[in-house]
Amino acid sequence: MSAPTLQTDLPHKNKTLEKLKARRKRWLDVHLWLGLGFGFFLAIIGLTGSVLVFWHELDEAINQSLYEAEPSVNLKPKSFDEILAAAKQNAPKGWNSVWLDAPQENGNYVFGFYYPEASPKPEEAESLNIVVNPYTAEVTGRRVFYHSWHPLKHSFVGFLFKLHYALFLGETGGTIVGILAVFFFVSVMTGLILWWPLTGNWKRVLTIKRRASTERFNHDLHQSAGFYSLIVMMCLLMSGLYFNLPDQFRWLVERFSTLTPEVEAKVSVELHKQDFPIQNALSRAQALYKDATAHFYTFGNSENATVTACYKDIPSLRSKVLDMGCVVIDPISGDILQIKDSAHGSGGDVFMQWQWPLHSGAAFGWTGRILVFITGLLCPLIFVTGVIRWLQKRRAKSFKKNIVQSIE
Incomplete structure (x- = not known):
């Protein structure tokens, strides 16, 4: 009785498999053209993101004199208000906010003054660092972190940040990178669909075959890099939307949860x-x-x-x-x-609070930072192996076409 049943089921299974393969072909086209069209930008954003995971350590290593205060045996640190006042007095007028990373022990106070347009000449800064010695409340240094228009006049870390989140295209670039994040999200999802084994051969999709041909090795490398970075990549793309399309991201979150509005000081x-x-x-x-x-x-x-x-x-x-x-x-x-x-706060508030720690990897300490660092490095690898795979298929089609023409 079982043999006829199996014979009856086989055509049905084959037909279903053919339908799934036809559907995969459409998803392959979407995945291919998203990768070829925007993959280069993913490579740049991913690579710079990897470096920026350790931006503070990098900046301190490059600019030790900026962060290290002259030790003082006889002097006690000045009050915070004196230190802040010294920074404000030395900052050009027109700033609208100040950022200060909490200094390390015996470290200078490195203030970041932000300008809505640009600070006055000669600096023309969008963000200007003012450095204050905590023992004397004297300004000991200043530098342009973000220049208002010239990419090569940013600080080194500022250069990487601007390239990472705006591609040196200002506010428009920030919006473009946000839209690219949506495209990358679709690309990741289509990649997952293409990765899924229709025949249940999980070993093939979860491993890189040893002693394989160049074509197979490249295919497995592309596939494995995409799959094993999937969860972290999705988190990075989502949090990237939070930074680059904040209003749209907030609107979307509010469809699911109430968000607490920002507060203001109510004083005269x-x-x-x-x-x-x-x-x-x-x-x-x-x-x-x-x-x-x-x-x-x-x-x-x-x-x-x-x-x-x-x-x-x-x-x-x-x-x-x-x-x-x-x-x-x-x-x-x-x-x-x-x-x-x-x-x-609400669930939506907590979800919003997670975005920066997820994007930087700080949410899970060194483990999180290393995972984000590796995922960023995989972005150019995924792009390059994808392009190679496309060229291999193109070459194979051309070769097959030439053979058919020679036979005819």
């Missing part, structure tokens, strides 16, 4: 014209995250600007995996206006 213009100790605000934030490591601070230059203090390695959040958080503070009253961490 007269109060903001006075000098108030920001150190008090930072102490309030540090008290909230006891035994945590300071990460970075941001300050604004508008009437309702807030102070944001961010921390990492927060003991109370270790059970949440993402042990980073930020506190938004009113610089005048010292009131805590908002807490941004994995224990507060």
Whole structure:
């Protein structure tokens, strides 16, 4: 009884397999032309992203004098307000915000002043670093991190950042890279469809065959690089959308969860014209995250600007995996206006907070950073092996065509 059943099922299975193969052909065309059309940009973005995983360590290694403070035996560090005031006094007018990575022990305070257009000549900076010695509150250096228009006048790390997220095309470039991320996402998904073994031969798709021909080795290398980087690649593309198309990304997240709006300090213009100790605000934030490591601070230059203090390695959040958080503070009253961490806010808020740690790999410490680093390096490999595969198939088709013509 079993033999007739098997004979009846075989034509049906063969027909289904043929349909799946025909469908795969359409997906192959999509995957091919996305790869040929935009794969070069993926290679550039991936390669620069790998280097930028370690951007801070790289910048410190290249510019040691910028980060290392002159040691002082007899002097105690100045107050934060004195240090910030010295930086502000030496920054050209027109800046709209300040970023400060928490300095290491015995390190200079390297402030990043951001300009909506450009700082005055001669620097014409979009982002200008002002370096302050913490023991004397004296400015000991300055440099252009981002130049407003000339790619070769960026700092080295600034050059890599601009190439990575905007391809040196300004705001338009940022939008283009965001759109490319959507195309890359589709390319990854079509690659997964093409990778899936229709006949159930999992060993073939999960390994690189030993002693294989050049064509087979290239095929397996392309396939394996794409599959084993799949999860990290998807996270990087998603978080890339968060940075390059923030409004669209936020709109999409709001379809699933409520997002908490950004807050402003509710104080009068007269109060903001006075000098108030920001150190008090930072102490309030540090008290909230006891035994945590300071990460970075941001300050604004508008009437309702807030102070944001961010921390990492927060003991109370270790059970949440993402042990980073930020506190938004009113610089005048010292009131805590908002807490941004994995224990507060909606599911959408927490999802948004994950994006930078995922993109940088910082969410999982050195393991995460190394995974992101390797995935970035695989991008040019995937592109090159894909192009080689296309050329191999093209050559094979041409060879077959010539044989047919010679027979005729």
